Amino acid sequence: MAINIILLGPPGAGKGTQARRLEEGRGLVQLSTGDMLRAARSSGTEMGKRVAEVMDKGQLVTDEIVIGLIREKLEGGDAAGFIFDGFPRTLPQADALGKLMEGMGRKIDAVIEMRVDDEALVARITGRYTCGNCGEVYHDDTKPTKVAGVCDVCGSTDLRRRADDNEESLKTRLLEYYKKTSPLIGYYYALHMLSTVDGLAEMDEVSAAITAVLDKRASNS
Numbered sequence: 001m002a003i004n005i006i007l008l009g010p011p012g013a014g015k016g017t018q019a020r021r022l023e024e025g026r027g028l029v030q031l032s033t034g035d036m037l038r039a040a041r042s043s044g045t046e047m048g049k050r051v052a053e054v055m056d057k058g059q060l061v062t063d064e065i066v067i068g069l070i071r072e073k074l075e076g077g078d079a080a081g082f083i084f085d086g087f088p089r090t091l092p093q094a095d096a097l098g099k100l101m102e103g104m105g106r107k108i109d110a111v112i113e114m115r116v117d118d119e120a121l122v123a124r125i126t127g128r129y130t131c132g133n134c135g136e137v138y139h140d141d142t143k144p145t146k147v148a149g150v151c152d153v154c155g156s157t158d159l160r161r162r163a164d165d166n167e168e169s170l171k172t173r174l175l176e177y178y179k180k181t182s183p184l185i186g187y188y189y190a191l192h193m194l195s196t197v198d199g200l201a202e203m204d205e206v207s208a209a210i211t212a213v214l215d216k217r218a219s220n221s
């Protein structure tokens with residue numbers, strides 16, 4: 001079924017983890033602005049270098065850059081539906097997304113807030129690593145690879161930790177979230193689009209809660 005979803009939550013809330021599950025389960029396309037920006041920084045262009053500096057400090061990249069990246073993906077993509085992971089993150093980004101979707105004759109069907117307390121986020125962020133080949137997300141304690149140093153999904157040994165996954169950057173990332181992104185909770189609540197799930201629950205329980213939200217939205221539409 002065609003459905004467009006926004007996953008909203010602080011760094012480490014589990015947006016990427018759940019987006020990958022939704023992609024597999026429902027044939028949707030994950031649009032992660034974090035992944036797009038990491039691709040831009042590894043391109044070594046002037047823009048990529050500027051982006052890298054901002055990301056490593058834990059600050060937000062300009063609205064102009066991220067809206068441009070999303071526009072490009074939406075215009076070039078022909079998916080049944082999209083999962084917006086880490087976008088929008090500011091009110092201007094939310095307005096821009098609404099207009100882009102409207103222009104394509106689509107709409108956002110659900111905004112899912114994943115609520116997690118700050119203490120859990122520190123543990124999640126500092127223990128995270130990712131497969132550089134297929135993007136699978138792991139954690140030292142809660143989701144280690146079955147064989148040390150080898151990705152369960154694709155067998156790659158290119159397992160990486162992110163430059164901004166340290167306590168110092170996380171402080172700024174959280175501040176940016178509460179200052180600039182959390183107002184979106186009220187924004188989407190007022191539009192009757194918001195649902196909240198407990199992001200502190202086990203991964204499978206979070207997936208089940210998201211499925212319940214999507215089923216309820218589908219039966220009401």
Ligand code: AP5
Nearest residue numbers: 011012013014015016017033034061086124128138139203
């Ligand atoms: P981005 O890449 O979007 O990072 P983020 O929002 O900080 O989110 P994370 O990827 O850190 O966490 P997540 O919620 O996806 O959690 P995950 O599933 O990995 O952004 C990075 C930077 O790019 C920003 O700081 C900014 O500079 C820039 N940027 C990106 N988008 C932007 C935008 N729109 N505007 C401006 N700037 C932008 O899970 C985390 C860990 O926890 C993993 O190890 C996982 O295994 C584990 N875990 C997940 N779920 C559970 C669970 N239920 N129980 C136990 N462990 C769990």
